Amino acid sequence: MAQLFFKYGAMNSGKSIEILKVAHNYEEQGKSVILMTSIMDTRSGKGRIVSRMGLTRDAIALTKDSNVLEIVKAKNPSAACVLIDECEFMTKDQVLEATQVVDDLGIPVMAFGLKNDFRNELFEGTKYLLLYADKLEEMKTICWFCKKKATMNMRMSNGKPVYEGKQVSIGGNEMYYPVCRRHYNHPPMLDEE
Structure with missing residues (x-):
């Protein structure tokens, strides 16, 4: 069926x-x-x-x-x-x-x-x-910053998270990170990785 x-x-x-x-x-x-x-x-x-x-x-x-x-x-x-x-x-x-x-x-x-x-x-x-x-x-993957399951997509611009803007902006790893809820709400500084 x-x-x-x-x-x-x-x-x-x-x-x-x-x-x-x-x-x-x-x-x-x-x-x-x-x-x-x-x-x-x-x-x-x-x-x-x-x-x-x-x-x-x-x-x-x-x-x-x-x-x-x-x-x-x-x-x-x-x-x-x-x-x-x-x-x-x-x-x-x-x-x-x-x-x-x-x-x-x-x-x-x-x-x-x-x-x-x-x-x-x-x-x-x-x-x-x-x-x-x-x-x-x-389909599961892991957070860019930790070992938890990623459930959200973080848009990045100039090394900083972006939370506002037009819904669609096509990009890959240079623009989007898969992240868990914790790191979506509290992203670590990228230079601290």
């Missing part, structure tokens, strides 16, 4: 490498997958899923106007699985379209992304995936 999965975690929790692993496992068995990602992440070009370990794949670049259901119908309505990276950038409509892929086409959808932004607020896609997903799975 097809289901909608939401696999979330802080920065550096291995979401992109996991999506690439899942795609490989399906394809190794001769099963087709449809890979999607947000057009907003342009660090390695549009429509690319890139892991910090260096693995990369082409994917369909979703814009705010993209219709997930129509893309699947046009690309391969008998795909074995739909895999969506950077799903926090999905709209409410796109999350609902993903539920239609599951319910109407019988294709499982696995969405991978952040739960919360650097201000500790939910993204639109995250909010609706938390509401509509059949299965939720936390």
Whole structure:
């Protein structure tokens, strides 16, 4: 039975490498997958899923106007699985379209992304995936400053934490640290590491 999965975690929790692993496992068995990602992440070009370990794949670049259901119908309505990276950038409509892929086409959808932004607020896609997903799975990583589980994302600018600003600013380790709640609220001085 097809289901909608939401696999979330802080920065550096291995979401992109996991999506690439899942795609490989399906394809190794001769099963087709449809890979999607947000057009907003342009660090390695549009429509690319890139892991910090260096693995990369082409994917369909979703814009705010993209219709997930129509893309699947046009690309391969008998795909074995739909895999969506950077799903926090999905709209409410796109999350609902993903539920239609599951319910109407019988294709499982696995969405991978952040739960919360650097201000500790939910993204639109995250909010609706938390509401509509059949299965939720936390992908874990450790705090940049200690051994605790990281549950938050700290945005950095000039070596200092940033707690205000626009929700989306694309970056990697140079801009975001996965942190525990304690270090989100009381970050150590970076020169004291």
